[in-house]
Amino acid sequence: MAKRSRTKARDQQQTPGEVGPRQPCPCGSGRRYKACHGSPDGPPPVFVKRPFEGLAAEGDLIALRELVPAATAPLTLKEGDREVVLATLLPGAAPAYVDADGRVVLALQVLHSFGDPARDLGAVLVQALAYAEQGETGTVGLTSDPGEGPRLQDLIVDEPLDVTVHESFGYWSDLIGDETGAVASAAEQADAQMTPSRKLAAVPAAYWADVHTKEHLRWVMPEPEDELLDALARLHAAGEDQVAEGSKLVGMFRAHGLLTPVWDLPAGTGAEVLEEGAAAFRQRLDAALATTEPLTTEQRSVRSALAGRQVTIR
CATH class of the missing domain: 3.30.1360 (Gyrase A; domain 2)
Incomplete structure (x- = not known):
């Protein structure tokens, strides 16, 4: 009886039209309001169940992201003729790299945990392309949720991937250079755990x-x-x-x-x-x-x- 009274008192204190903390969030996420838009930290990232849906290369993108250790494939941009190469993985799990020739290497096996891998890849690619236009070289990545913006499928031509599966991570040196030998050393360590x-x-x-x-x-x-x-x-x-x-x-x-x-x-x-x-x-x-x-x-x-x-x- 006491519990019912406390619940009734809480309901009476709630402002008409206000969403209670334990009620479903009006955004339709299925979460309680206190764990979604009512959270002090704001709502969690929107999870996209099928991020690469609609792309002719959807299956290969998933395979290269989750199952294949070492592979590359060229990407064709919808705008511009910048050379872009998709790679399964880069040294140090870097999201992207821009080399001295302005070539962009975009890595798939990077977990940003922002809810939409296609959006994350799009944000990294946009940053890397801007980096290349400025004549900068080096690693590019995300440090926070990128928010709204183009997804991968908004930036690349929708076509099947021409995938090259590598027997070694030695392809890293070809893609990003290796003046100090550090990349080759990292590749050797990665090769030791590689599944052909x-x-x-x-x-x-x-x-x-x-x-x-x-x-x-x-x-x-x-x-x-x-x-x-x-x-x-x-x-x-x-x-x-x-x-x-x-x-x-x-x-x-x-x-x-x-x-x-x-x-x-x-x-x-x-x-x-x-x-x-x-x-x-x-x-x-x-x-x-x-x-x-x-x-x-x-x-x-x-x-x-x-x-x-x-x-x-x-």
Whole structure:
């Protein structure tokens, strides 16, 4: 009874039209007002579930950001002819680097925690381009939430990425120079923990990886999660989900709004043999995606098991 009275007294003290601290925030975030726009620190960053949506290179961007250790790809700007290179990682996890020739190197594997990776990358790229125009060289990055501004897709031409996967972080020296040898030393340290990878040519956003004890195929797929899980369940139940002899679909990552199915491969499989198998699997997957019949009991069981073997990265 006392608790009800205290609640009633609080409600009576609240100004009409005012939002209570424990009420949902009017912004629609789903958080309580005191943890959102009513917080002394202001609202937390808006989380963008699928930051690279709409880009032809969405799958490769996710793979290079989350799964592939060392890779580069040229970017074409919508305005200007400045040379811009996308890299998975730079020494010291630098967000970007401008070299003496005015070339901009933009790194993907940087966690700013401002809610929208595409916005963060856009802000870094804008700063790096301004740096280059001023004739400055060196590292560029964000020190605070960039706020409103262009996202990556606002700044670059929407086209597939021409990805080069490197066997070593030695590409750092080629991109940013190395007068003191410090970059080469950092590359050697990074190489010691590197997982060799290869990009498949037959299908988009699919990468073979050698994790020493076994091999994997990691394939970022653009389909909506529910539809993809249904299709994968149909293929698995029919024994048609292999991409090579002895391969096994073991689970999937979830990153930036897309699923990345993962296959275990027997040691010694290699990337080359996957080209034909992955292309054939893509055809079977497309057919399964086009199927509208309800899942069978067995397929629903498989789907549930696949959904339980998901690991969310971002």
